[in-house]
Amino acid sequence: MSVWIAIIFTGCLTFGTRFLPLSPLMPEKLPGWLQLAMKFVPVSVLSAIIIPAIFISEDTGYIVIQDNLRITAAIVAIFVAYFSRSTAITILSGLSVIWILTFLE
Incomplete structure (x- = not known):
């Protein structure tokens, strides 16, 4: 029974987060404090995805620096992104560095 409650609750929560921004219930313009906070959402989400992928080992689950x-x-991708401002070139440079360093190991 509790599994069904969890499924229904999760479904309602997912529907609400998808529907509310598009619904006529929302105001035309968001308050200034919310607009300011929304500027940081992409950076925080990408950081939460990318930082663990870089530093945490897939084998052990521990942070690996050495x-x-x-x-x-x-680091190479950050410099390439800063100077080129191109997503495709940044991704290709990062992948190329990994491939080359893996080949040289």
Whole structure:
């Protein structure tokens, strides 16, 4: 019984988060404090995805700093992103660094 309650609650929560921003119940313009907070959402979400992918080992689950090829690739990708402002070039440069360093190991 509790599984069904969890499924229904999760479904309602998911529907609410998808429906409310598009519904006529929402005001035309969001308050200033909310607009300011929304500017930080993409950075925080991407950081929460990318930082663990770079620093946490897939094998052990621990933070790995030494002999971590992903850190080098991330640093190169940051510089390429800063100077090129191109998502495709940034991704290709990061992948290239990982491939080259893996090949050289």
